[in-house]
Amino acid sequence: xxxxxxxxxxxxxxxxxxxxxxxxxxxxxxxxxxxxxxxxxxxxxxxxxxxxxxxxxxxxxxxxxxxxxxxxxxxxxxxxxxxxxxxxxxxxxxxxxxxxxxxxxxxxxxxxxxxxxxxxxxxxxxxxxxxxxxxxxxxxxxxxxxxxxxxxxxxxxxxxxxxxxxxxxxxxxxxxxxxxxxxxxxxxxxxxxxxxxxxxxxxxxxxxxxxxxxxxxxxxxxxxxxxxxxxxxxxxxxxxxxxxxxxxxxxxxxxxxxxxxxxxxxxxxxxxxxxxxxxxxxxxxxxxxxxxxxxxxxxxxxxxxxxxxxxxxxxxxxxxxxxxxxxxxxxxxxxxxxxxxxxxxxxxxxxxxxxxxxxxxxxxxxxxxxxxxxxxxxxxxxxxxxxxxxxxxxxxxxxxxxxxxxxxxxxxxxxxxxxxxxxxxxxxxxxxxxxxxxxxxxxxxxxxxxxxxxxxxxxxxxxxxxxxxxxxxxxxxxxxxxxxxxxxxxxxxxxxxxxxxxxxxxxxxxxxxxxxxxxxxxxxxxxxxxxxxxxxxxxxxxxxxxxxxxxxxxxxxxxxxxxxxxxxxxxxxxxxxxxxxxxxxx
Amino acid sequence: xxxxxxxxxxxxxxxxxxxxxxxxxxxxxxxxxxxxxxxxxxxxxxxxxxxxxxxxxxxxxxxxxxxxxxxxxxxxxxxxxxxxxxxxxxxxxxxxxxxxxxxxxxxxxxxxxxxxxxxxxxxxxxxxxxxxxxxxxxxxxxxxxxxxxxxxxxxxxxxxxxxxxxxxxx
Ligand SMILES: Cc1ncc(C[n+]2csc(CCOP(=O)(O)OP(=O)(O)O)c2C)c(N)n1
Ligand SMILES: [Mg+2]
Numbered sequence: 001x002x003x004x005x006x007x008x009x010x011x012x013x014x015x016x017x018x019x020x021x022x023x024x025x026x027x028x029x030x031x032x033x034x035x036x037x038x039x040x041x042x043x044x045x046x047x048x049x050x051x052x053x054x055x056x057x058x059x060x061x062x063x064x065x066x067x068x069x070x071x072x073x074x075x076x077x078x079x080x081x082x083x084x085x086x087x088x089x090x091x092x093x094x095x096x097x098x099x100x101x102x103x104x105x106x107x108x109x110x111x112x113x114x115x116x117x118x119x120x121x122x123x124x125x126x127x128x129x130x131x132x133x134x135x136x137x138x139x140x141x142x143x144x145x146x147x148x149x150x151x152x153x154x155x156x157x158x159x160x161x162x163x164x165x166x167x168x169x170x171x172x173x174x175x176x177x178x179x180x181x182x183x184x185x186x187x188x189x190x191x192x193x194x195x196x197x198x199x200x201x202x203x204x205x206x207x208x209x210x211x212x213x214x215x216x217x218x219x220x221x222x223x224x225x226x227x228x229x230x231x232x233x234x235x236x237x238x239x240x241x242x243x244x245x246x247x248x249x250x251x252x253x254x255x256x257x258x259x260x261x262x263x264x265x266x267x268x269x270x271x272x273x274x275x276x277x278x279x280x281x282x283x284x285x286x287x288x289x290x291x292x293x294x295x296x297x298x299x300x301x302x303x304x305x306x307x308x309x310x311x312x313x314x315x316x317x318x319x320x321x322x323x324x325x326x327x328x329x330x331x332x333x334x335x336x337x338x339x340x341x342x343x344x345x346x347x348x349x350x351x352x353x354x355x356x357x358x359x360x361x362x363x364x365x366x367x368x369x370x371x372x373x374x375x376x377x378x379x380x381x382x383x384x385x386x387x388x389x390x391x392x393x394x395x396x397x398x399x400x401x402x403x404x405x406x407x408x409x410x411x412x413x414x415x416x417x418x419x420x421x422x423x424x425x426x427x428x429x430x431x432x433x434x435x436x437x438x439x440x441x442x443x444x445x446x447x448x449x450x451x452x453x454x455x456x457x458x459x460x461x462x463x464x465x466x467x468x469x470x471x472x473x474x475x476x477x478x479x480x481x482x483x484x485x486x487x488x489x490x491x492x493x494x495x496x497x498x499x500x501x502x503x504x505x506x507x508x509x510x511x512x513x514x515x516x517x518x519x520x521x522x523x524x525x526x527x528x529x530x531x532x533x534x535x536x537x538x539x540x541x542x543x544x545x546x547x548x549x550x551x552x553x554x555x556x557x558x559x560x561x562x563x564x565x566x567x568x569x570x571x572x573x574x575x576x577x578x579x580x581x582x583x584x585x586x
Numbered sequence: 587x588x589x590x591x592x593x594x595x596x597x598x599x600x601x602x603x604x605x606x607x608x609x610x611x612x613x614x615x616x617x618x619x620x621x622x623x624x625x626x627x628x629x630x631x632x633x634x635x636x637x638x639x640x641x642x643x644x645x646x647x648x649x650x651x652x653x654x655x656x657x658x659x660x661x662x663x664x665x666x667x668x669x670x671x672x673x674x675x676x677x678x679x680x681x682x683x684x685x686x687x688x689x690x691x692x693x694x695x696x697x698x699x700x701x702x703x704x705x706x707x708x709x710x711x712x713x714x715x716x717x718x719x720x721x722x723x724x725x726x727x728x729x730x731x732x733x734x735x736x737x738x739x740x741x742x743x744x745x746x747x748x749x750x751x752x753x754x755x756x
Contacts, residue, residue: 310655
C-alpha cells in the first residue's frame with residue numbers, strides 16, 4: 001500500500017511493521033506523544049513500558065541477541081535520548097542491531113535551547129553505527145527502511161533516528177523499502193576466493209592449529225555456528241571462543257577448550273600462545289583476549305575472517321585477511337576442504353592434543369569447596385545442573401559473577417548468552433533479560449548478577465511485574481564490587497577504596513516490594529532448594545545468594561602479561577608482580 | 587621501527603553531500619587519535635549531491651589502512667582512494683598571504699611574489715594580499731620568505747588532489 005496520506009507517526013509505525021517489528025521498548029514524553037498516540041490506535045506492534053530509557057536499550061539488545069532480529073527503542077527528546085546513550089554505546093561495542101527512535105523538538109526550535117532539546121545526532125554520532133535527523137515527513141518511510149538496513153547489514157550496530165515533533169505530525173506518504181541495495185552501504189559478505197583457498201591450504205598443513213572464534217559467528221546466524229561446529233569436527237582442530245562467541249560451538253564438545261582471554265581457561269590461552277596456525281573467525285583481537293600484544297601468539301600464522309574491514313590488522317597484523325560474513329566463508333572453507341579431500345596432519349595433531357590435554361589436566365577452574373560458605377562457583381555449578389536440560393537463556397551484569405558465569409555455565413547453542421562484553425556495562429543484565437523474556441515468553445531466563453550491578457537498573461523489576469515477565473535474578477552477593485576488590489587486592493596493596501557495598505537493601509524485601517518473590521540462601525546446603533524454588537515460581541524472582549566475600553576469579557592474565565603468564569589461583573598471585581605498563585591498563 | 591614507517595598520505599573520499607557527513611569524518615579522526623594535516627571539502631556533483639573530501643594524514647601503513655577502512659564503513663561514503671598509494675597524482679593548494687609594511691621590505695615581497703608566480707589580489711599603500719597556488723611545499727617556502735618581510739596573515743585552503751592520467755575517480 002503506497003501513496004495513502006497519513007501522519008508522520010502513522011507512516012513511521014507502518015514502516016516498522018513492514019520491517020517485521022513486533023515489539024518496542026520505550027518511554028514516553030512530550031516530543032514523542034504523536035507516536036504514542038499512533039501506537040494507541042493500532043495492534044500490530046506491542047509496546048513495553050520500561051522504567052528508565054537506559055533499560056529500554058538493554059532490553060532491545062537482549063531481544064536482538066536472543067532472536068537475531070533488530071531491537072527497537074522509542075524514547076523522548078532531551079533526557080530520554082541522553083539516557084539511551086550508554087545502551088547505544090554498549091550495542092555499538094558488541095555489534096548488536098538496534099534501531100532507536102528519539103523524539104526531538106520541532107524543526108523550527110532546533111538550535112534554540114528549547115525545552116528538552118539535546119543535540120541527539122551530535123551526541124550519538126560516535127556511539128552509533130549511523131544516525132539520522134529527519135527533516136521532512138516525506139522522508140520518514142525511506143529513513144526507517146534505511147535504518148534497518150544499516151543496523152543489520154555488515155557488522156550490526158545501533159542506529160538512531162531523531163524525529164522532530166512537527167515531522168511526526170505532518171502529512172506523509174508511506175513507501176515500501178526500495179528494491180536492490182543501498183546507494184552506498186552494501187558490505188561485502190562473500191570472501192575473496194583466493195584468500196579462502198590459501199587459508200584452507202594452511203589448515204591442511206598446520207601442526208598446531210587453533211580455531212579462535214567470536215561474536216561474529218553468532219551474529220552471522222545459527223547456521224554459521226552449525227557450520228563452525230561441523231568444520232571443527234571435520235578438521236579435528238581445537239577451538240576456543242571469546243566471551244561474545246560462547247555457544248557458537250557446544251560447550252560440551254570435546255574439541256572446545258573453553259573461553260579465551262583474561263579469565264579464560266588455561267588450555268585456551270596456552271593454545272593461543274603456542275599454536276602455529278590461528279583461525280580467527282569473527283573475533284577482533286580485543287585487548288582482553290590478546291594480553292600483552294608483543295607476546296601474543298608469537299609463532300603463529302594468523303587467518304582473520306571479519307565482516308568489518310576495520311577490525312582486520314587493527315591490533316594484530318594478520319597473514320591472511322578475509323573480509324566477509326562468517327557463515328558464507330565457513331561454507332566456502334568446508335567446500336574446499338572437502339573437494340580437495342584434505343586430511344589434517346594426524347600425527348602432528350595427536351601430539352598437539354596431548355599438549356592440550358596436559359594443560360587441561362591443570363583443571364584451571366578448580367576452586368576450594370567449602371561446607372559452610374557458599375562459593376560463587378559452586379552456586380553456578382548447581383544452577384547449571386538444574387537448568388541444563390531446560391530451555392534457558394542467561395544474561396549477566398558485569399564483574400566477577402559475569403566471568404564465573406562464562407566459565408561455569410556451559411552454552412550449547414548460540415543466542416543463549418547475553419552479556420556486555422565490549423563496554424562492560426553494569427546494569428545490563430536485568431533489562432537485557434527482560435528483552436529476552438519478551439521474545440521467549442516460555443523460556444527460563446536468568447540474570448546472573450552481582451549485588452552492586454543489579455542496583456544500577458533495579459527499577460526494571462517494576463516492568464517485569466507489569467508484564468508478568470518471569471525473569472529470575474540470581475545474585476551472587478559478595479557485598480563487594482568483587483571485580484574492583486580483586487584488582488585492589490592484586491594491584492593496589494589490598495586498599496579496598498570504596499569497593500565495599502555499604503547499606504545494601506534487603507533483596508528479599510526489595511523483591512516483595514516490586515511484587516516479585518524474594519529468596520535467600522546463606523549456606524551451601526540451601527542452594528539446591530533455592531534454585532528449585534526459584535525455577536518453580538511462576539513469576540519474577542530475586543534470589544540472593546550470600547557467597548564468599550573474598551573469592552577471586554581465576555585463572556587470570558594480569559594486565560600487561562602474556563598468555564603463558566596466567567595466574568592459576570590465589571597461590572600464584574604473588575609470584576609475578578604486575579609490570580608498570582600493566583598498571584596503566586584497564 | 588614504527589616511527590620510521592610513518593608516511594604522509596593523501597586520501598580522496600567521495601561522500602553524499604548531507605548534513606553531518608563532515609562531522610562523521612572529523613569525529614572518526616579525533617575519536618581514534620589519527621592526524622589530520624589538511625582537509626578540504628566541497629560539492630563536486632550537484633545533481634548527484636556528491637562532495638569530495640581530500641584529507642592529508644600521516645601514519646604507519648597499518649594506521650593508514652585503518653583510516654581507510656573506517657572511512658569506507660561510514661554510511662554516506664561512496665568511495666575511498668589513497669592517492670599516495672595508487673600512483674602519481676597532482677596536488678594543489680591555494681593561499682592568501684597578507685604582507686604589511688613599506689620601503690625595502692615591501693619592494694622585496696613584491697619581487698619574491700613575482701618569482702613565485704603569485705598574484706596581487708589587493709593592495710594599499712602599506713599592504714599586499716598575495717594569492718599563490720601550487721603544492722603545499724611551494725606555499726610553505728613562499729610563506730617562510732614572506733614572514734620576515736612583514737607577513738601578518740595567512741589563509742590556506744588545504745590540499746585538493748587528483749590522480750594523473752586518463753582514469754576517473756572510480
Ligand atoms: C556502569 C559501570 N560502572 C563501573 C564499572 C566498573 N566495575 C566493573 S565490575 C564492578 C563491580 C561489580 O560489582 P558486582 O556487581 O557486585 O559484581 P561482582 O564483581 O562482585 O561479582 C565495577 C564497579 C562498570 N563496569 N560499569
Ligand atoms: Mg559483588
